[in-house]
Amino acid sequence: MSDAFHSLQENTHWPDTKDVQAWDYTLGGRGRELVDNVIYEVNAGLLLEIGCFLCASTRRWLTKHPKLKVIGVDPWDDDLIRQVGRYIGRPNLTRKYPERATQMKMLADITNNKPFPTAMANVVEFRDRFIPFRGWSPDALRAIKDAGIEPDVIYIDCDKKPDELEVSHELWPNARITGDDWHWSRTKGYPMRQVVYAFAEKHGFSVEAEGATWVLHP
Numbered sequence: 334m335s336d337a338f339h340s341l342q343e344n345t346h347w348p349d350t351k352d353v354q355a356w357d358y359t360l361g362g363r364g365r366e367l368v369d370n371v372i373y374e375v376n377a378g379l380l381l382e383i384g385c386f387l388c389a390s391t392r393r394w395l396t397k398h399p400k401l402k403v404i405g406v407d408p409w410d411d412d413l414i415r416q417v418g419r420y421i422g423r424p425n426l427t428r429k430y431p432e433r434a435t436q437m438k439m440l441a442d443i444t445n446n447k448p449f450p451t452a453m454a455n456v457v458e459f460r461d462r463f464i465p466f467r468g469w470s471p472d473a474l475r476a477i478k479d480a481g482i483e484p485d486v487i488y489i490d491c492d493k494k495p496d497e498l499e500v501s502h503e504l505w506p507n508a509r510i511t512g513d514d515w516h517w518s519r520t521k522g523y524p525m526r527q528v529v530y531a532f533a534e535k536h537g538f539s540v541e542a543e544g545a546t547w548v549l550h551p
C-alpha cells in the first residue's frame with residue numbers, strides 16, 4: 334500500500350508554487366470532528382478526498398492528523414475561477430475576508446496563478462503526505478484503484494450525486510465513507526441527505542451527521 338502511494342507520488346506533477354499566494358478558504362461547513370473521529374477509530378493511514386477546491390479541507394486533515402496521508406481528487410480547472418467570482422460579496426467569503434478588496438485580490442491571484450498552483454500552495458508543506466490527483470470522479474477513482482491505492486477513509490465533497498458513494502463502495506468496500514453538504518440546501522430539499530439516506534438504506538449503513546458533515550457507520 335505504501336509502495337502504491339510512493340509510486341503514485343513519484344508519477345505526480347507538482348506545479349512550482351514558489352511565488353504563488355495560497356488562499357486557505359474552505360467551502361465546507363461545521364462538523365468535521367465527525368470525520369476526525371472516524372480517522373481515530375480506524376487508525377486511518379490514508380484518506381481519499383473527492384473535491385478539494387483550494388485544499389483548505391485537505392490542509393485541515395493533514396494538520397490535525399500528523400501521520401495521515403491524503404490523496405485529493407479534483408480537476409482544478411478554470412471553472413474554479415468562475416466559482417470564486419460568484420462568491421464575491423456573498424456571506425461565506427465575507428465572513429472569512431470582510432474587506433471586498435481582499436476578496437478581489439483572492440480572485441485576481443487565482444485568475445493569474447491558476448487554481449491548481451493556488452491549491453497546491455496551500456498544502457506544499459505536506460508534499461510528502463499529499464498527492465493531488467487531477468481528474469473527474471468517478472473515472473479518477475477507478476484510476477486510483479488501478480494504481481493499487483486502498484484508502485481507509487473517503488471524504489466526498491463534490492457533486493451531490495450518488496456516483497461517488499456507489500463507486501467508492503464498489504471499489505473499496507471496507508473504507509469508511511464520509512462527506513460534506515449535509516446542510517446544502519434547504520430550498521433544494523437537501524439533495525445530499527437524500528443521496529446519503531438512500532445509499533445507507535440500500536447497503537445497511539447508519540448515518541451520523543452534524544452541521545455540513547455526514548459519516549456512514551457499518
Ligand SMILES: C[S@@+](CC[C@H](N)C(=O)[O-])C[C@H]1O[C@@H](n2cnc3c(N)ncnc32)[C@H](O)[C@@H]1O
Nearest residue numbers: 359360361384385386389390407469470490491
Ligand atoms: C465544494 S468544493 C470542495 C471544497 C473543499 N473540500 C473544501 O472544503 O474547501 C467542490 C470541488 O469539487 C470539485 N469537483 C466537482 N465535481 C467533481 C468531480 N466529479 N470529481 C472531482 N472533483 C469534482 C470542484 O472542482 C470543486 O473544487
